[in-house]
Amino acid sequence: MNMMAETTTEPKQGQTMSDPAIKMMGKNVTVHYGTKQALFDVNLPIRQNTVTALIGPSGCGKSTFLRCLNRMNDTIDNCRVGGEITLDGQDIYDPSIDVVELRARVGMVFQKPNPFPKSIYENVAYGPRIHGLARNKAELDQIVETSLMKAGLWNEVKDRLNEAGTGLSGGQQQRLCIARAVAVSPEVILMDEPCSALDPIATAKVEELIHELRLNFTIVIVTHSMQQAARVSQRTAMFHLGNLVEENDTDKIFTNPDESRTQDYIMGRFG
Ligand SMILES: Nc1ncnc2c1ncn2[C@@H]1O[C@H](COP(=O)(O)OP(=O)(O)OP(=O)(O)O)[C@@H](O)[C@H]1O
Numbered sequence: 001m002n003m004m005a006e007t008t009t010e011p012k013q014g015q016t017m018s019d020p021a022i023k024m025m026g027k028n029v030t031v032h033y034g035t036k037q038a039l040f041d042v043n044l045p046i047r048q049n050t051v052t053a054l055i056g057p058s059g060c061g062k063s064t065f066l067r068c069l070n071r072m073n074d075t076i077d078n079c080r081v082g083g084e085i086t087l088d089g090q091d092i093y094d095p096s097i098d099v100v101e102l103r104a105r106v107g108m109v110f111q112k113p114n115p116f117p118k119s120i121y122e123n124v125a126y127g128p129r130i131h132g133l134a135r136n137k138a139e140l141d142q143i144v145e146t147s148l149m150k151a152g153l154w155n156e157v158k159d160r161l162n163e164a165g166t167g168l169s170g171g172q173q174q175r176l177c178i179a180r181a182v183a184v185s186p187e188v189i190l191m192d193e194p195c196s197a198l199d200p201i202a203t204a205k206v207e208e209l210i211h212e213l214r215l216n217f218t219i220v221i222v223t224h225s226m227q228q229a230a231r232v233s234q235r236t237a238m239f240h241l242g243n244l245v246e247e248n249d250t251d252k253i254f255t256n257p258d259e260s261r262t263q264d265y266i267m268g269r270f271g
Pocket residue numbers: 033036038056057058059060061062063064065076
């Protein structure tokens with residue numbers, strides 16, 4: 001248990017004043033599924049208003065690490081998380097943490113768009129309603145509209161808010177899921193391969209959106225696409241066999257990485 005406040009405004013070792021503050025921090029994070037160890041002592045800062053891409057070959061632990069950041073791994077029976085993960089300096093695995101509240105602060109968008117079998121309006125209104133974010137219908141309407149705007153979907157759906165969310169195209173459904181995540185005013189948004197089920201046009205729209213969302217949110221994205229990591233992120237973390245190989249500015253990772261494993265992966269020599 002560690003409630004020690006990590007100062008998010010003061011520069012850390014190796015960090016200059018111009019670096020964004022550290023929003024979340026993984027310290028010596030280990031994860032076991034039963035007896036199988038999936039992550040080994042991962043130390044990874046997540047910077048505020050920054051897109052951090054997690055890359056690496058299949059099975060290296062990217063999604064496992066992502067799921068640690070809002071305790072989605074709690075839902076997996078045999079999963080044990082060790083080490084420490086902080087959000088604004090507070091240990092998110094502390095027993096005093098309300099996991100429902102944590103997941104409102106650290107939202108998630110999944111690989112396959114998964115709207116609820118309800119109307120477009122209800123998909124977005126559900127979270128704010130259960131978290132008591134609106135005092136009346138007018139406020140809820142406003143949150144729904146703003147969230148759909150932030151997700152770049154408002155113009156396409158404003159005349160059919162009462163139609164089923166599942167009736168939208170795949171790309172629209174994914175933007176609806178982003179609107180749903182945004183509606184509870186999270187601080188961090190986790191995205192697990194959010195474009196893998198989308199066509200190139202829908203992918204381009206979501207990538208454009210990620211750029212815009214960074215102004216208001218901290219984003220962590222798992223992606224198999226090197227091009228996507230290079231396009232959307234400012235920081236990139238490379239994983240291999242459950243270890244964090246290196247983390248650095250995306251430009252540096254893609255032009256002159258410190259580790260040969262990163263170079264080999266980026267060049268398509270494995271994975
Ligand atoms: N629920 C689970 N039970 C048991 N083992 C699991 C579970 N989820 C993941 N693993 C194992 O943990 C390791 C890391 O998996 P993870 O899904 O985090 O990797 P990944 O890098 O996200 O892979 P991919 O790119 O294929 O999605 C793998 O060996 C995987 O088989």
